[in-house]
Amino acid sequence: MTFPVVGMVGGGQLARMTHEAGIPLGIRFRLLSDTPQDSAAQVVSDVVVGDYRDLDTLRTFARGCDVITFDHEHVPTAHLRALEAEGIPVRPGPDALEHAQDKGVMRARLDAIGVPCPRHRIVADPADVVAFAAEGSGFPVVLKTVRGGYDGKGVWVVDGADEAAEPFRAGVPVLAEEKVDFARELAANVVRSPHGQAVAYPVVESVQVNGVCDTVIAPAPGLDPDLAAAAQELALKVAAELGVVGHLAVELFETRDGRILVNELAMRPHNSGHWTMDGAVTSQFANHVRAVLDLPLGDPRPRPPWTVMANVLGGDYPDMYTAYLHCMARDPQLKIHMYGKDVKPGRKVGHVNTYGDDLADVRERAAHAAGYLRGTIQE
Amino acid sequence: MTFPVVGMVGGGQLARMTHEAGIPLGIRFRLLSDTPQDSAAQVVSDVVVGDYRDLDTLRTFARGCDVITFDHEHVPTAHLRALEAEGIPVRPGPDALEHAQDKGVMRARLDAIGVPCPRHRIVADPADVVAFAAEGSGFPVVLKTVRGGYDGKGVWVVDGADEAAEPFRAGVPVLAEEKVDFARELAANVVRSPHGQAVAYPVVESVQVNGVCDTVIAPAPGLDPDLAAAAQELALKVAAELGVVGHLAVELFETRDGRILVNELAMRPHNSGHWTMDGAVTSQFANHVRAVLDLPLGDPRPRPPWTVMANVLGGDYPDMYTAYLHCMARDPQLKIHMYGKDVKPGRKVGHVNTYGDDLADVRERAAHAAGYLRGTIQE
Known part of the structure; x- marks a missing residue:
């Protein structure tokens, strides 16, 4: 063959x-x-x-x-x-990938194609940060090194000039952004093939704790259908304009006044798409493989009404395997995905997926399993 | 960890x-x-x-x-x-495994625990086959070497003494069985852990072509609920009595007069359970792993109303990968499972799963994809 x-x-x-x-x-x-x-x-x-x-x-x-x-x-x-x-x-190629490597390049390009972003500007030093704040609604301001950040690393929220020195120490250009007064964070995930075929997953809600994704709810509960469609269209537009091949995660802020703004882009399978492994007809991983091989893409639609993903972070208790006994016995429908990584406090070492008809129940099961595996819940 | x-x-x-x-x-x-x-x-x-x-x-x-x-x-x-x-x-241990290795041992044990089987007897030579036929309803008679058969190999259906010499040539004991006038073939699949926990999958219909499994329909359409429950209980009883650990497939005949008789046992994941990969909450493979590790078992229930598995056999056309283009484009919900094996005519090289609400549609999609991959359908 x-x-x-x-x-x-x-x-x-x-x-x-x-x-x-x-x-x-x-x-x-x-x-x-x-x-x-x-x-x-x-x-x-x-x-x-x-x-x-x-x-x-x-x-x-x-x-x-x-x-x-x-x-x-x-x-x-x-x-x-x-x-x-x-x-x-x-795949994705370097022209596309650059936008996921450099937040300055990404912002400039999204501006150029008319995709809404938080107010932003490359800043030169702390005084420039103060000027940026003054141009808008003042502090706090979000500062990001344009390269090298992830999971909250390389990101600072500063309340004044005296806090703004640190981000410049790495010698990497620094992007200032308004701190968006968001209602919640969403992710619009799409997969695009070299052929130009693309599929959009349902827009999900991403719940962050201490700058790290904690829980993803698919689909985002109570999201206005027009806003959901707009988010999917935005992600499809970004994928097409930037020539992305494979999975593209568009992390979004939903503002309190009902707008969406792009927070980050990731051009690979993404934590906000892990729910698809058990909750969608075709997982983000399967569709990523199909896309990079230029095969026709699989159906991205959800199978159950609700799927919840909860990340399993390392805690103080290294033996997660023994915790399987409780978790599997308590919830025979629980889906555990462990990564074979050593437990270190705060490190993502796995995730769990739960699904069903009743969102409160599905959330409780995911939170319980993730907490029990981490060791923050005992019973 | x-x-x-x-x-x-x-x-x-x-x-x-x-x-x-x-x-x-x-x-x-x-x-x-x-x-x-x-x-x-x-x-x-x-x-x-x-x-x-x-x-x-x-x-x-x-x-x-x-x-x-x-x-x-x-x-x-x-x-x-x-x-x-x-x-x-x-796991499974040798005491259990022997029943899947030797059809003579298996029949004797099933008789002893009162599990219904086709009429059967170890036969010594062609004359003994004639005697066996005369004791019941005559020819045809099914002859099986007690060891080494699978997928129709090591099995003969004979119409008289002159056809009965071949099975004895291998020097392996030969089992004679009545040829059951069955309405269809079923499989009752269960998984059992060392702890004694067991789960039963829905009883499926297995459609054989030339002695090889062609299609599996989950659950078996129109199966009397009492007969389905009896088949699951039978399989759970066999697993417990024989001390099986892991997946047990009990292949059954459903007779025209509404009885079930055990055809074969397999103590491992089985072709009749491949539908569970996309159609059940927990696949047979995941539950087999959980069982051999003595972890609590996962929910065996089906996710969609109907799931159909169709085996992909090797045909004359070795390039199955190119056929993906058509199959995936035609059916974005199709689940392809290929085994990385070279194509040889008649060899099982993969299977496809389809699922949905409409059985006729689900069957057509599976048959089309399997036929197209094999090269027997062009369009």
């Missing part, structure tokens, strides 16, 4: 779950992993251990792959352009 | 799909495979290549495994008893 080889750069949990989704398609999966112990490296047969920042490593890895895709957005775009020039399809 | 290592003996598609189901649980999976190219060996990280008939190979493989389970029922029970004596949990 002539089944293709998908090369995945990065050995984290997104690669692990993409491999899981690729197995039924009979495709071959080749992994470039930092270490042989990485989350995905534990479960993939064909693993190359190496540094994705090294072009020769990437070249060697890419030999024999039919397409390259990513677990993260950190591969230098110059390297990706070199691979493309050598005839290796890279 | 203290996640266990599950050792899987055999590298076929059942091992491949069990690995897929084990990834979300964060367990480690170790494979004993005949070759590095076997279906499961392509997708598993920790593979030992060796011969499962060799005790030392099994011993070396089992070192570092927390439990051993199986892709097939061919491992000599003497070897399994040796592993057990050395402290390695083997």
Whole structure:
């Protein structure tokens, strides 16, 4: 048979779950992993251990792959352009990926295509931050290094000039943004193929705790259908305009006055789409694989009325396996997804999905299981 | 973390799909495979290549495994008893497994516990077959070697003494059975844990073509609810009485006069349970893993009203990947499961699942996709 080889750069949990989704398609999966112990490296047969920042490593890895895709957005775009020039399809490609790597580039492009964002400007120093605040409604102001941030890292909320020095210390350009008075956070996730086919998942609500995603509710409860459609259209537009191939997560603020503003973009499977593994006809991982292979995309619609995803963070109690006994016995419908990662406090080591007809029940089950696995709930 | 290592003996598609189901649980999976190219060996990280008939190979493989389970029922029970004596949990254990290895042992035990079977007797030679026929309703008679048969191999339907010589040539004891005038074939699948917890999947209809499973419909359409409950109770009883751990498939005849008779037993995930991957809350593979680890079992109930599984057999056309384009575009809800096996005519190389509210539509979609992948349907 002539089944293709998908090369995945990065050995984290997104690669692990993409491999899981690729197995039924009979495709071959080749992994470039930092270490042989990485989350995905534990479960993939064909693993190359190496540094994705090294072009020769990437070249060697890419030999024999039919397409390259990513677990993260950190591969230098110059390297990706070199691979493309050598005839290796890279999906998403460097032109698209740049918008997920650099928040300054992303904001400029979204402005240019008329996608609503929080008020923002690249700032040069703390005095410039004060000027930015004064141009709008004052402090607090959100400061972000344009590169390298995730899960709340590289993000500061400052209340005045005296707090604004820290973000400039890394020597990376800093983006100032108004602190949006949002009602809640949403995510509009879409998948797009090189062919230009695209599918939109239902818009979800993402509940953050301490800057880290805690719970995702699909679909977002009580969301105005017009606003939901607008969010999906916005995400499809971003995917098409930026030439994204694969999964695109558009993280959004829903403002108290009923608007949506783009917070962040991620061009890979995303935490806000983990619910699709058990709650959608086709998971984000399966559709990402289909997209990078330019296969027709699968149905993104939800199967149950409600699906809730809760992240399992590391706590003080390292033995999560023993906690399975309680969690599985309490809820025979619970879906556990663990990543094979060592427990460290606050680290995302897995997630659970629950689904059903009654949102309150579905939320309670997810929160209970995630809390019990973490060790914050005992009973 | 203290996640266990599950050792899987055999590298076929059942091992491949069990690995897929084990990834979300964060367990480690170790494979004993005949070759590095076997279906499961392509997708598993920790593979030992060796011969499962060799005790030392099994011993070396089992070192570092927390439990051993199986892709097939061919491992000599003497070897399994040796592993057990050395402290390695083997699930299902040799006492149970013997009933799936030897049809003579299986029939004697089912008789002893009062489970209805077709009329049967071990026969010594063709003359004995004639005597067996005369004791009942005459020819045709079904002859089976007690060991080594599967998918119609090792099974003969004979119309007289002159056709009855062949089965005796292998030198294996031969079982004679009445040819049951069945209305259809059913399967009652259950999963049982060492703890004694057990779950029963809905009883399914299995449609055979040329002695090979072609289509499975879940649940069996129009099945009398009392007969369905009786079939589930029968399978639970067999699992408990034989001490099965893991998945047990009980293949049944539904007679024209409304009885059920046991045809075959399989103590592992089974083709008649592949529908559960997309059609049940917990798949047979996930529940098999949970059972062999003595974890609480997952909900076996169906998610949609109807799920249909159609096997993809090898045809004359080796390039099944190109056929994905048509199949996926035609049916965005189609679930393809390919096994990474080379196409040979008649070989099971994958299956498809479809589900929905309308059985006729669900059946048509499964049959179309399986036929198109095989190359018997063009359009």
